[in-house]
């Protein structure tokens with residue numbers, strides 16, 4: 207990996223206001239780097255210092271060890287291309303004309319060179335899948351198509367470094383994925399280095415290798431994705447409580463937003479809770495318990511169940527059974543250990559058909575040793591009574607439990 211870009215002690219001010227302070231960073235050739243940070247922290251300003259649209263007040267920027275201040279704009283444009291945030295192109299240029307503008311740094315009067323310019327513009331349009339639109343006026347294109355035209359124009363510059371300012375901001379989720387996939391291919395297949403300002407942390411996690419996280423006009427943290435995207439950093443930079451889990455196949459972090467822990471400081475009556483739920487009945491509750499900072503175990507749940515998914519996403523311990531299978535003795539034994547370990551148990555509107563029989567038996571066996579809460583937002587009569595035994599055990603548990611009839615009531619206890 208060779209070093210492509212180095213920023214050293216960069217400061218930038220608008221009038222007397224500091225917008226970038228003491229920025230130091232290094233980017234290797236072929237990296238896909240995401241710049242993240244709250245509104246107004248200086249992301250766009252950083253990009254525009256790197257491409258020299260703005261002049262730093264202090265510090266230096268090196269491209270392959272050459273101070274870019276020494277490079278003439280036309281030379282710099284052969285190395286760095288920018289796709290700005292504003293994609294509006296007012297005039298009635300066709301797609302091909304706009305993409306050809308990317309060849310401006312190379313313009314000479316030789317016919318042979320002109321052919322080369324057209325060939326490169328054609329290749330860029332084909333790469334970005336807009337060749338079929340080449341005769342169309344750009345102003346008639348959709349936001350996604352326009353964005354691809356601007357990237358094709360940047361590619362026609364044949365840059366080593368491509369800077370993009372919020373490239374997905376006007377795109378629907380399908381186009382966002384497609385566009386970031388294109389960019390990723392540029393890194394992998396052509397070795398182009400990409401630095402993109404992004405707002406969607408999960409999208410950045412899916413595609414970027416490295417992250418620069420800005421806060422208060424400084425670099426808060428920078429490095430490989432996995433070192434930067436974590437609960438602590440997101441909380442400190444965005445004041446947002448999140449849970450970070452990891453994609454099974456890629457190992458990339460995925461963020462679940464939990465909102466703000468407004469009530470985290472209210473003392474909790476317990477620290478550990480075991481939840482018996484299923485079929486989505488526990489979803490709201492599990493999110494609430496996470497927010498309140500409880501240590502939660504959940505089970506037994508079949509893999510694929512909605513509550514199983516929620517519990518996994520929130521990072522709880524889940525005692526899980528294979529999909530669509532009755533609970534095995536082995537799993538119920540494991541579950542019993544968790545029930546015994548926890549300070550209280552919560553039943554969340556569970557149906558008491560055959561599927562939950564073993565969970566209920568497990569709880570009944572330690573009924574006198576635990577504080578038990580039963581959530582009954584749905585009337586008991588509306589539940590599944592197909593298993594008379596489960597229904598009877600449920601009633602026995604209920605007789606000893608604190609029965610809660612609404613979520614607000616639950617909140618007053620937990």
Ligand SMILES: Nc1ncnc2c1ncn2[C@@H]1O[C@H](COP(=O)(O)OP(=O)(O)OP(=O)(O)O)[C@@H](O)[C@H]1O
Pocket residue numbers: 220225243244245246247248249250251252
């Ligand atoms: N031309 C300007 N003149 C004066 N101040 C400016 C100018 N452009 C931006 N600023 C200020 O500089 C700060 C950083 O702006 P910048 O656009 O770099 O932030 P950003 O992190 O990209 O924000 P956003 O996420 O909202 O796009 C902001 O406080 C902004 O108001």
